[in-house]
Amino acid sequence: MHPHRFARRAALVAATAAVVVVPLTHNGKRADAIAGPTLPTNDLEAMLALTGAQVAPMKTPVFVRAPRLTAAPRAHCRRGKPLMGLQGRVDQAAVNSPAAAHGWTCNLTTVAHYPTPGGFRVWRYTDPSGRVCAYYDTSFVTPANLVSVAGGPSLGVEVLDVTHPAHPVHTATLTSLAMLAPHESLNLNTKRGLLAAEVGNGLTLPSSFAVYDVRHDCRHPRLLSQLAVPTGHESGFSPDGRTFYAAGGAGYISAIDLADPRHPRTIWRGAYYSHGLNVSADGKTLYQTDPINGNLGILDVSQIQKRVTHPKVHDISRITWKPVSIPQNTVPFMSHGHHYLLEFDEFAFRFNPVTVDDAPGAARILNIDDPRHPRITSDIRLAVQMPRTHAKVHNDPSELPNQILGYSMHYCGLPRLVNPKIVACSAINSGLRVFDISHPAHPREVAYYVSPPKAGPGLNLAPSDVALSQPAFDPARREIYYTDAVSGFYVLRLSASAWPR
Numbered sequence: 001m002h003p004h005r006f007a008r009r010a011a012l013v014a015a016t017a018a019v020v021v022v023p024l025t026h027n028g029k030r031a032d033a034i035a036g037p038t039l040p041t042n043d044l045e046a047m048l049a050l051t052g053a054q055v056a057p058m059k060t061p062v063f064v065r066a067p068r069l070t071a072a073p074r075a076h077c078r079r080g081k082p083l084m085g086l087q088g089r090v091d092q093a094a095v096n097s098p099a100a101a102h103g104w105t106c107n108l109t110t111v112a113h114y115p116t117p118g119g120f121r122v123w124r125y126t127d128p129s130g131r132v133c134a135y136y137d138t139s140f141v142t143p144a145n146l147v148s149v150a151g152g153p154s155l156g157v158e159v160l161d162v163t164h165p166a167h168p169v170h171t172a173t174l175t176s177l178a179m180l181a182p183h184e185s186l187n188l189n190t191k192r193g194l195l196a197a198e199v200g201n202g203l204t205l206p207s208s209f210a211v212y213d214v215r216h217d218c219r220h221p222r223l224l225s226q227l228a229v230p231t232g233h234e235s236g237f238s239p240d241g242r243t244f245y246a247a248g249g250a251g252y253i254s255a256i257d258l259a260d261p262r263h264p265r266t267i268w269r270g271a272y273y274s275h276g277l278n279v280s281a282d283g284k285t286l287y288q289t290d291p292i293n294g295n296l297g298i299l300d301v302s303q304i305q306k307r308v309t310h311p312k313v314h315d316i317s318r319i320t321w322k323p324v325s326i327p328q329n330t331v332p333f334m335s336h337g338h339h340y341l342l343e344f345d346e347f348a349f350r351f352n353p354v355t356v357d358d359a360p361g362a363a364r365i366l367n368i369d370d371p372r373h374p375r376i377t378s379d380i381r382l383a384v385q386m387p388r389t390h391a392k393v394h395n396d397p398s399e400l401p402n403q404i405l406g407y408s409m410h411y412c413g414l415p416r417l418v419n420p421k422i423v424a425c426s427a428i429n430s431g432l433r434v435f436d437i438s439h440p441a442h443p444r445e446v447a448y449y450v451s452p453p454k455a456g457p458g459l460n461l462a463p464s465d466v467a468l469s470q471p472a473f474d475p476a477r478r479e480i481y482y483t484d485a486v487s488g489f490y491v492l493r494l495s496a497s498a499w500p501r
Contacts (some may be wrong), residue, residue: 057123058272059318061295066321066364066376071383072435075445076496080105083450086389088407088430095453096398103455103465107498109432109446111479111491114168116158118483120411123188123195124162125470132474133218134160134168137179137186140485147210156180158489159199161219165479165491171219176226178210184276185235185246188214192241194261195221200232207232209246211261222234224261230269232262234329236277236286243304245286247274251290255304255311263400268304268311272297276329281417284384285316285371287341289327292351295320296343298329298371316371323363323387324415325349328410329470332368333417335440340377341366342423344412348390349404358391360408361423364439380435380443382427385409397453397462398429399486406464417475421447421500422482427465432482432492438500446498455487 074087083094083104094100119139126132138155154278157179159172179183183200193215198208207229213223231248238245244256244264257269275291284302289295297318303311326349331342346363362381366374383389384407398406405428412425422436423443431450453463466485473480476492 003331006079006364007321008062025491029376040135044324047286048126051283059295059315061318061320064319064321064374065379067418067441069323069379069381069386071381071386073435073444074383075106075447077106078496080107080109082106083448086368086383087445088427088433089393089394089396089433090429090450090453090465091393097450100453103452104431104450106447106493108432108449108480108492109495110449111493112162112166113487113491114158114160114170114489115487116155116170117485117488118158118180118375118469119154119485120184120468121186121470122472122481122483122489123186123191124474124481125188125190125195125214127193127218129216129217130163131161131218132165133165133171133184133214134162134306134481135188135214135482135490136469136489137182137197139181140466147373154180157182157195158187158217159221160489162481162491165474165477167173168489168491170333174221174223176210176223177208178232178281179352180227183233185232187235187237189237189239189241189341191239192258192261193218194241194258196235196237196244196258198229198232198235198246200234207246209244209256209264211244211258215260222265225264227256227264227266229256229266233274234276238281238283238305240283241284243279245279247272247277247288253277253286256452257307262300267307268313275327278330278332278364280332285332287330287332289329289343291326291328294324294352296330296352296366296374298368298374304313317374319374321364321376323357323361325359325408326351327361331412331414331417333414333420335419335437338440339368340369340440341374341414341416343369344380344409344425346410347405347408356404357387358403359387360385360390362409363412363423365437367440367445377440378443380412380423380437381409382407382430382433382445384430385427396429399462399464400428401465402429411470412470413471415475422494424473424482425473426469426471426482428466429464430469431465431467431484432471432480432490434480434494434498447494449490449492451484451487451490453486 097243157174183196236245283305344363385419414420471482
């Protein structure tokens with residue numbers, strides 16, 4: 001995007017980026033609450049005005065003990081231009097240094113870069129003809145739409161031909177209503193070649209769902225249908241591609257039947273506070289994150305999967321942990337014959353009670369061999385995300401309010417769902433971080449890429465890396481696709497020594 005276009009859009013974010021910190025106490029300790037400007041109806045105040053009576057019956061969350069909180073061992077950089085100092089920290093001296101012009105790398109090399117800034121999700125797909133495409137939203141390009149419908153639409157969803165990953169070619173921009181404001185809902189089902197999203201923003205909006213066919217030619221997705229749904233924010237796809245779950249943080253989860261994607265229909269609706277959604281391999285279990293109360297629900301959705309008339313959904317279990325911030329999403333996977341759930345929080349902030357306490361939720365691995373009794377196997381976090389350290393870095397450069405948003409995980413992804421070996425996570429201010437999870441109880445960092453903090457026009461605030469996106473993978477090439485909200489789309493290659501055999 002041209003800088004002058006970005007500057008005009010950046011002016012819209014002034015009201016939403018400004019925050020006022022006021023003191024209060026929480027659990028007997030000083031904490032910080034955030035007070036901000038009044039937003040248009042049906043945004044933040046509508047979310048916080050919901051009462052428990054509007055939420056479907058749930059189990060009371062069980063507090064799950066976790067291993068002692070520690071940072072993952074830092075990466076040993078055999079190649080690249082590493083960033084010295086505290087693991088994950090990019091301070092003012094680093095941003096001012098000559099190295100900032102190229103960013104910092106550890107065991108990752110840049111294969112390609114496409115300059116249009118990205119938002120929250122990146123997907124990779126190979127169609128039956130062998131063409132390879134990448135899809136990503138540009139939600140963050142219009143930053144005001146993250147929290148308010150008044151912020152206007154984004155550029156849409158970008159489509160790149162990455163058959164030759166070193167030379168991505170732009171082939172289309174999807175501009176249906178859902179693709180103009182998908183927030184974190186952009187989702188791909190590779191089995192059926194369906195790309196879908198619903199209208200959403202940082203909170204929730206009355207929504208429109210859209211589904212595209214990418215199977216016939218991934219470079220030119222074909223709009224198949226659109227459907228109104230109550231609220232939008234994020235989503236989940238059943239692995240068989242027959243059910244799309246639309247989620248709204250202050251509204252509902254809607255199950256949309258896509259047996260015939262030209263004629264989608266809503267077959268179930270439940271009133272849940274819901275952020276991210278993911279679905280088990282058999283389609284019978286839904287993993288739902290509650291952003292308001294800070295917990296994780298494992299739900300039985302077998303009747304939806306079986307297409308029972310008037311299906312019933314119920315909690316199998318519901319848990320919370322310390323520290324928890326805003327649970328973002330999950331990815332179920334298997335390793336060494338055991339069932340696990342990768343869960344990742346965002347920010348250092350809680351809605352209920354309203355709390356800012358410098359305790360980023362980061363990521364964790366849960367053992368779900370018994371889904372009635374999940375247990376935390378390990379935490380995945382950087383040294384800069386440790387609570388005592390996080391409290392000392394508020395003055396580091398950041399495009400976003402640093403105490404509540406900076407130096408926190410946002411999205412994580414796996415290259416495969418059986419013995420994935422690695423996980424890659426976008427970390428605000430800290431770039432893309434890659435961890436070896438060959439032994440789920442002992443994750444360790446193996447690589448990172450911090451994009452040049454001054455590479456794009458940004459939000460006219462302090463320049464920094466704004467890695468927010470869910471990454472995608474090409475395991476055969478050891479490549480990772482992700483976007484930075486300032487500088488664009490990247491194809492990165494992980495060194496052979498860092499990708500576990």
